[in-house]
Amino acid sequence: MARNGAFPRRRASEGADWLDLCQANVEEAHVLAVDDSLVDRKVIERLLKISSFKVTAVDSGLRALQFLGLDGKKSPIDFHSLKVDLIITDYCMPGMTGYELLKRIKGSSALREIPVVVMSSENVVARIDRCLEEGAEDFIVKPVKLSDVRRLKDYMVRGCQPNSGGKNHQKRKQLHGSATSSSSPLPSVSSSRSRSPLVDTPAAPCSPSSLESPTRRLRMTSCE
Amino acid sequence: MSRFHGNTQPPAGSVLEQLLAKYVDYMDSLRRESFLDDQFTQLLKLQDENNPDFVGEVVSLFFQDSERLIGNMGTALGKKSVDYKQVDADVHQLKGSSSSIGAVRIKNVCVFFRNLCEAKNLEGCYRCLHEVTQECVVLKNKLNTLFMLQKQIVAAGGSIPVD
Numbered sequence: 001m002a003r004n005g006a007f008p009r010r011r012a013s014e015g016a017d018w019l020d021l022c023q024a025n026v027e028e029a030h031v032l033a034v035d036d037s038l039v040d041r042k043v044i045e046r047l048l049k050i051s052s053f054k055v056t057a058v059d060s061g062l063r064a065l066q067f068l069g070l071d072g073k074k075s076p077i078d079f080h081s082l083k084v085d086l087i088i089t090d091y092c093m094p095g096m097t098g099y100e101l102l103k104r105i106k107g108s109s110a111l112r113e114i115p116v117v118v119m120s121s122e123n124v125v126a127r128i129d130r131c132l133e134e135g136a137e138d139f140i141v142k143p144v145k146l147s148d149v150r151r152l153k154d155y156m157v158r159g160c161q162p163n164s165g166g167k168n169h170q171k172r173k174q175l176h177g178s179a180t181s182s183s184s185p186l187p188s189v190s191s192s193r194s195r196s197p198l199v200d201t202p203a204a205p206c207s208p209s210s211l212e213s214p215t216r217r218l219r220m221t222s223c224e
Numbered sequence: 225m226s227r228f229h230g231n232t233q234p235p236a237g238s239v240l241e242q243l244l245a246k247y248v249d250y251m252d253s254l255r256r257e258s259f260l261d262d263q264f265t266q267l268l269k270l271q272d273e274n275n276p277d278f279v280g281e282v283v284s285l286f287f288q289d290s291e292r293l294i295g296n297m298g299t300a301l302g303k304k305s306v307d308y309k310q311v312d313a314d315v316h317q318l319k320g321s322s323s324s325i326g327a328v329r330i331k332n333v334c335v336f337f338r339n340l341c342e343a344k345n346l347e348g349c350y351r352c353l354h355e356v357t358q359e360c361v362v363l364k365n366k367l368n369t370l371f372m373l374q375k376q377i378v379a380a381g382g383s384i385p386v387d
């Protein structure tokens with residue numbers, strides 16, 4: 001792999017190097033943004049585009065499910081061509097909340113691998129915990145900044161286990177630091193989740209066992 | 225922080241230098257008086273040659289949205305049986321979008337407004353509705369002035385300061 005600043009394109013004779021693929025995936029990563037606020041959609045769209053993501057912005061959980069093919073109308077072939085690499089959703093939305101959307105996505109065998117990030121204007125511990133428990137990668141307090149969006153790349157390396165139990169506790173501690181407690185008692189932190197980790201996913205270029213840390217690997221691929 | 229805020233040094237006493245100074249002063253006063261906070265500056269940073277009107281567009285959307293929401297609130301408060309949950313939902317929306325553009329004063333009125341919705345205090349809600357309407361008018365005027373200064377700076381060959 002050349003380290004001369006230009007990342008080599010896939011060479012036909014050598015086949016695809018998996019780091020090559022990961023880099024390409026991140027550069028062309030497609031984010032589905034869900035927010036009922038017109039102003040926020042415009043802002044998040046710009047933040048994502050300026051961070052080199054492809055963006056599809058929808059105004060409701062229902063539309064997000066339609067786009068993802070979970071409403072039963074799209075055929076599996078249509079779905080795969082859309083290829084969403086990350087979903088970022090507002091928490092408070094009329095109709096289906098971001099939390100409900102998160103549950104639907106994580107409850108779907110076709111979609112549960114897609115990392116989901118939740119945004120909210122309310123920085124409340126119980127809400128954060130609820131989302132992380134349900135499988136969200138991260139919880140961003142609005143207003144969303146460029147630094148928040150840049151972090152999204154960390155969740156996007158294909159084939160890596162999103163939100164394993166260990167990461168959950170680290171992330172939870174991180175987020176609790178700045179959050180306020182709600183009036184209701186904190187839910188107890190349970191170390192066992194009802195869903196088993198993703199060991200039964202189809203073969204991916206990066207197998208979880210060969211990675212020391214997805215974030216570190218990602219940094220290695222972006223040559224200066 | 226350079227005096228010229230990302231611009232190459234304009235000739236002393238030049239129109240551009242004066243415009244930049246005027247802009248910076250105006251922006252500082254808007255921040256001091258809590259009309260705008262850092263979030264607005266963050267949005268300015270997202271503007272570039274390919275998207276030169278991004279902030280103007282967002283602001284425009286905000287005022288369209290706020291007019292709609294304020295209208296809804298007025299209608300809801302005028303009903304015989306006031307649906308405070310609905311008013312609160314609209315205030316929550318306005319709070320969110322004002323926060324997204326850095327409109328601090330409007331956001332703060334919304335926070336207060338929500339408490340009054342929860343308390344089902346009709347008179348208090350009307351006062352907040354009036355206040356938030358006023359704040360939107362004032363902010364619109366301030367932003368028009370700011371955008372005009374931006375246009376003048378660009379026309380004089382400079383670039384909009386974003387620190």
